[in-house]
Structures are given as C-alpha cells and as structure tokens.
Amino acid sequence: MKKIILIILVIIFIGVEGCAEKNNSPVSVKISSMPSEAQVYFDQEFKGYTPLNIDATKTKHRLIILKNGYSALKTDINISNKHSFNFTLESIPVEKNIECGRIINTSFPVNQPIFSLDTIFSLDNKFIFADCYYKPERLYIRCIDLNSYDELWRFEIKAESNLDTLDNTRMALIDNLLYVYTYHYSGKAFLPYLYILDTNGKLVLKEKLPFSTHMPDKDVVILVDQNIVTNPNPNKASLNCYSLKEHKVVWQKEIKVGVVVTRIFGNALYAFSINGNFIRIHKINKFTGEILSVKGFPEIRNFQRSEGGLLIAVPLAIVNGRVFFSPDEKNIYCVGLESMEILYKCDTGIYFYSVDVKDNLFFVTGSGKTIAIDVNNGKIEGTYKAEFSGSSIAVVDRKVFIGVAGDKIHCFNINGKEIEFPYSPNMFGGSFVDLEITNNTLIAHAVNRATGEAKDYLYVFDLETNETVFSLEDIGSFHIVKSLLIVIPLTEPEKKIIFIDLGKFSKYQ
Structure with a gap:
C-alpha cells in the first residue's frame, strides 16, 4: 500500500x-x-x-x-x-528655443590658473554667449535670463568696414567684468581689439591693442615675441606689457631663454623654458617687468622634442597655485608657483598621452589605463582599465566615468573596480567628446560614426538607476547651470539654442 x-x-x-x-x-x-x-x-x-x-x-x-x-x-x-x-513616446519637454546665428563656442585649453578663455558663461542665473552673423559681419554678445528666458541685453561688435571680418573671438569673465577679445581682419593684417563689458552689457572700455594675447588678465596684456618658425632653437625672448589702465606699453624686457611658455598667476608672469635639458622658471612682476626670481630644476629633466622639433616646457596643468610638468610622459612633477619648490613627484607607472583635472584629481591616460592622482599630495587614488580622450571623464561620489573611443562609457569605483553601466551607447569607431555630471545626472557628448557619417549626439543618464533619460542628435556642445541643460547647436545658420530643465524629469517611471 x-x-x-x-x-x-x-x-x-x-x-x-x-x-x-x-x-x-x-x-x-x-x-x-x-x-x-x-x-x-x-x-x-x-x-x-x-x-x-x-x-x-x-x-x-x-x-x-x-x-x-x-x-x-x-x-x-x-x-x-x-x-x-x-x-x-513623448517629446523632450523644452523650456525655450532661442534663435541664433553661428554660436562661437571655442574653449582655449591654456590651463589658466584663475581665468579661462571661452565664449559661453553663466553668472547669477544669466547665460552669456557670443553669437556671430554674416553679411555684414557682426558679432553679438547676448545675455539670457535663465528664469524667464528673455533676452536681457545684447552688445553688438561690428567689423571696422564692410570688407573686414571678425575672427578668433574669446571671452574671459574677470571680477564680474566680461573681457571680449576679437580680431578685425582686413585681408592684410589682424587687428586685435578688447571690449570690456559690465554684467548689464554696458561698454566699460574699447581698446585697440598693439598686440594680441592668449592670457586674459584684468590689468595687462603681455606679448611674448619669439620667431620659432625661422629659428626653432632660440636663446632669448622679448616680453612686452601693455597696461589696460595706462593705455600704453609700460615695459619691455628681453630674457635669455629657449622656447618659452608663459602664464599669469596673481601679480606675476611665469615663463617656463628648458635650460640645457631641465626646467627653468622666471618669475616676473607683471606690472613692472622686474625679475623676481629665476630657478632651475635639474630634477625635472630629459624632455623630448616635439613633433615640430621644439624643446618646449608646456605645463600639463596649473591647479590651486601649482604647476605640473612631465618630461617623459610618465613621471609628473608638481611645483608650487609661490614657493618655487618641487612639492612632489609621482611615477604614474604608465606612458600617458592625455591629461585632465576634475574634482581635485589629476587623470592621466595611456597604455590601456587611466590613473587618478590626488592633486594635493601626488598619491595615486585608483587605476582604471579604460582610456579617455579629450575631456571624456567625470567624477561623482567616488565613482569615475570614462568614455572610451570606439567603445562605451565605463564606470568604476574610485579604487578601480568596474561597475556595470548597461545603457551606454557604443560608439562603433566614434568617440566621446565630453562627460559632465550635475545633480546625479551624467551628460555625455559623443560623435558616433555607426552609419559611416559622423554625427554628434547628447546622452543623458540618471545615476541613481544608471538608466538613460533621453538623447539628442545634431548638437554642437552643451552647458550646465544647476539643473538646466543648455544645448548649443552646430555652427550652421538658422539654428536654435535649447533649454531643458533636467529637474522636470522623473527619476523613475
């Protein structure tokens, strides 16, 4: 039974x-x-x-x-x-579309310690940008209220004649004043001009400069004269300083240097050159031209010549009053600009080809890896099995996001352990241009060549779930102000700037 x-x-x-x-x-x-x-x-x-x-x-x-x-x-x-x-599917909720001409959107990565040259700024819920139109050639500096999206003011810069063009426009925001540098090109010569505006768009100063500059400063314009085209191994450089207060050249000086790179920090002009085969730094009073100190650093040596055959000491970056050099693209030396002393040396353990500084971390990439270094002490914080290009790296809450060319976005904890990020697009021969994070939202600008034709895309991710929020195509660049995403179009005419409030997207549906 x-x-x-x-x-x-x-x-x-x-x-x-x-x-x-x-x-x-x-x-x-x-x-x-x-x-x-x-x-x-x-x-x-x-x-x-x-x-x-x-x-x-x-x-x-x-x-x-x-x-x-x-x-x-x-x-x-x-x-x-x-x-x-x-x-x-629902269209992306857009707060406002603003018509524009050709948006000038060129950042100059000169690693300025205090100011940066750009053509797009945000200040006190205002969005300021340079907008260019042709026939006739004219440039508008425009300011948009980010609460009402109304245009608060626009300042017009016209070419000196109908035959002239405007070229190489850059802006710097210094002590709540907008410095606008532009060239008037007559077909024979570039004539540099400086326009200084207050935040209400009123002209404070218009000045035709005797020479151009790549270093924005509220007090002076400094020209470094070296003809390295005909002489790639110079032994001197002529410095010329034009005062924006006295409206004249106030000092000229000749210093014995090889190919020189200059940066302004505080009240000093720093001239970096290679003496023999090691770094030498001149510290010069920017107001008077007085040489305050000259110091060589035999420890920072064995620089390699550039592709153009130049022996040149280009800083990797200037951060928090510290300048960084790498003679061999492997070891990084940190020098204090005030103390003129080596603060530390870091052996990265790889040969790198690109650098970026974000969140007080110095990132170098190469040999299939990215290394994160603490800017303050030179300690290696993490090693990540991915390479970035340009500015395709972002950091938040001790997580590192790296956009890899021809691949996808990889996510790591700060110590180097990879975290799954499943919704990243694959570039298929394209690359990531820029990664930024705001309010736990990751924005990635990428150029995708999946169809053979290069197209610019913007991808937005919610970092609480790592899921995609939305994507856009045919974009030139983007700018973030708090939770507001401002999408800059490509340079073709009759485009529109798009304003999108990221705060209006639900985190989870």
Missing part, C-alpha cells in the same frame, strides 16, 4: 513540475512604439528597434524604449496573458 501511495505522489510531482515548466516557457512578445524605430532594452540588454518581437518568460521584466528627441520610456511589464505592448 505504501509503495502504491509513493508511486502516485511521484506521478503527481512530475506532472506539476512539467506544468510549471510549460507555464514558464518563453513566449513571443511584440513591442511597438509611436514613433517607431526606437531602441528597445529588455532587462538591461539591447534587443533591437521597434516594432520588435522577442522571446520572454511569463514574469516581470524591465523595459526601456529610447529614441533621439524623445523622453525615455521606462516601465516594468508583466507578461502573463498579454503578449503585445504598444507605447507612445
């Missing part, structure tokens, strides 16, 4: 198990969207484009549908008796 009961129980168990397996077997699920041709991510895995049929088990799944120009549709779906799902 016991044997009969046991056999019956076994038969029942096998039958139940078989039914369970049959009920949980994959079924065909149709995913559709309006508009179609949207990307489908099913349980973090890219499946294809809508309309799409996929096989899935009868349980709960995470579904994300993405299309450029639309908010990501993010939802959990239960597959039981329903095997077909159709979704309507």
Whole structure:
C-alpha cells in the first residue's frame, strides 16, 4: 500500500513540475512604439528597434524604449496573458528655443590658473554667449535670463568696414567684468581689439591693442615675441606689457631663454623654458617687468622634442597655485608657483598621452589605463582599465566615468573596480567628446560614426538607476547651470539654442 501511495505522489510531482515548466516557457512578445524605430532594452540588454518581437518568460521584466528627441520610456511589464505592448513616446519637454546665428563656442585649453578663455558663461542665473552673423559681419554678445528666458541685453561688435571680418573671438569673465577679445581682419593684417563689458552689457572700455594675447588678465596684456618658425632653437625672448589702465606699453624686457611658455598667476608672469635639458622658471612682476626670481630644476629633466622639433616646457596643468610638468610622459612633477619648490613627484607607472583635472584629481591616460592622482599630495587614488580622450571623464561620489573611443562609457569605483553601466551607447569607431555630471545626472557628448557619417549626439543618464533619460542628435556642445541643460547647436545658420530643465524629469517611471 505504501509503495502504491509513493508511486502516485511521484506521478503527481512530475506532472506539476512539467506544468510549471510549460507555464514558464518563453513566449513571443511584440513591442511597438509611436514613433517607431526606437531602441528597445529588455532587462538591461539591447534587443533591437521597434516594432520588435522577442522571446520572454511569463514574469516581470524591465523595459526601456529610447529614441533621439524623445523622453525615455521606462516601465516594468508583466507578461502573463498579454503578449503585445504598444507605447507612445513623448517629446523632450523644452523650456525655450532661442534663435541664433553661428554660436562661437571655442574653449582655449591654456590651463589658466584663475581665468579661462571661452565664449559661453553663466553668472547669477544669466547665460552669456557670443553669437556671430554674416553679411555684414557682426558679432553679438547676448545675455539670457535663465528664469524667464528673455533676452536681457545684447552688445553688438561690428567689423571696422564692410570688407573686414571678425575672427578668433574669446571671452574671459574677470571680477564680474566680461573681457571680449576679437580680431578685425582686413585681408592684410589682424587687428586685435578688447571690449570690456559690465554684467548689464554696458561698454566699460574699447581698446585697440598693439598686440594680441592668449592670457586674459584684468590689468595687462603681455606679448611674448619669439620667431620659432625661422629659428626653432632660440636663446632669448622679448616680453612686452601693455597696461589696460595706462593705455600704453609700460615695459619691455628681453630674457635669455629657449622656447618659452608663459602664464599669469596673481601679480606675476611665469615663463617656463628648458635650460640645457631641465626646467627653468622666471618669475616676473607683471606690472613692472622686474625679475623676481629665476630657478632651475635639474630634477625635472630629459624632455623630448616635439613633433615640430621644439624643446618646449608646456605645463600639463596649473591647479590651486601649482604647476605640473612631465618630461617623459610618465613621471609628473608638481611645483608650487609661490614657493618655487618641487612639492612632489609621482611615477604614474604608465606612458600617458592625455591629461585632465576634475574634482581635485589629476587623470592621466595611456597604455590601456587611466590613473587618478590626488592633486594635493601626488598619491595615486585608483587605476582604471579604460582610456579617455579629450575631456571624456567625470567624477561623482567616488565613482569615475570614462568614455572610451570606439567603445562605451565605463564606470568604476574610485579604487578601480568596474561597475556595470548597461545603457551606454557604443560608439562603433566614434568617440566621446565630453562627460559632465550635475545633480546625479551624467551628460555625455559623443560623435558616433555607426552609419559611416559622423554625427554628434547628447546622452543623458540618471545615476541613481544608471538608466538613460533621453538623447539628442545634431548638437554642437552643451552647458550646465544647476539643473538646466543648455544645448548649443552646430555652427550652421538658422539654428536654435535649447533649454531643458533636467529637474522636470522623473527619476523613475
């Protein structure tokens, strides 16, 4: 009798198990969207484009549908008796579109310690940018209120004649004054001009300069004269200083140096050159031209000539009053500008080709790795198995995001352990241009060549879930003010600047 009961129980168990397996077997699920041709991510895995049929088990799944120009549709779906799902995508909510001409958007990576040369700024909920129009040639410095999106003011700069053009415009924001540098080109010569505006767009000063500058400063314009084209091995440099207060050249000086690189920090002009084969620094009073000190650093030696054959000491960066050099693209030396002493040396352990400074961390990349170094003490904080290019690296909450050319965005903890980041786009021969983080949101600018033609895209990710919020195409660059994303168009005419409030996107749907 016991044997009969046991056999019956076994038969029942096998039958139940078989039914369970049959009920949980994959079924065909149709995913559709309006508009179609949207990307489908099913349980973090890219499946294809809508309309799409996929096989899935009868349980709960995470579904994300993405299309450029639309908010990501993010939802959990239960597959039981329903095997077909159709979704309507919503356009990205845009606060304002502002018509513009050709937005001048060139940053000059001169590693300035205090000021930077750019053509886009934000100040006290105001957005200031340089907007160029042709025929006739004219340039507008425009200011937009970021609360009402109304134009508060615009300042017009016209070419000196109808035959002239405006070129190489840069701006610097110094002590709440806007310094606008531009060239008037007559076809024969470049004539440098400086316009100083207050934050209400009123002209404080217009000055035709005797020479141009790449170093913005509120007091002086300094020219370094070395003809390295005809003489790649010079032994001297002529310095000329024009005072913006006295409106004249106030001093001229000749110093014995090789190819020289100069930077202004505080009240001093620093001239970096190579003496023999090691670094030498001149510290010069920017007001008087008096040489305050000259010091050589035999420890920082064995520099290699550039591709143009120049022996040149270009700083990797200037951060917090410290200048960084690498003679061999492996070891980094940190020199205090005030003390004129070596503060530390860091052996990165790799040969690097690109550097970036973010969040008081000095990043170098090469040999398939990226190294993070504490700017203050030279300690290596982490090593990451990914290379960045340009400014395609971002840091938040001890997490490092690296956009890898031809690949995707990789995420690591500060110590180097990789964290899954499943929704990153793959560049397929393209590259990431810039990564920035605001309010736990990652914004990535990338150039994708998947179709053979280079196209610029913007991808926005919620870092609480690592899921995509939305994406845009045909963008030139972007700017972030708190939770406001300002998208700058490409340089073609009749474009519009787009203002998007990231705070209005729900974190999880």
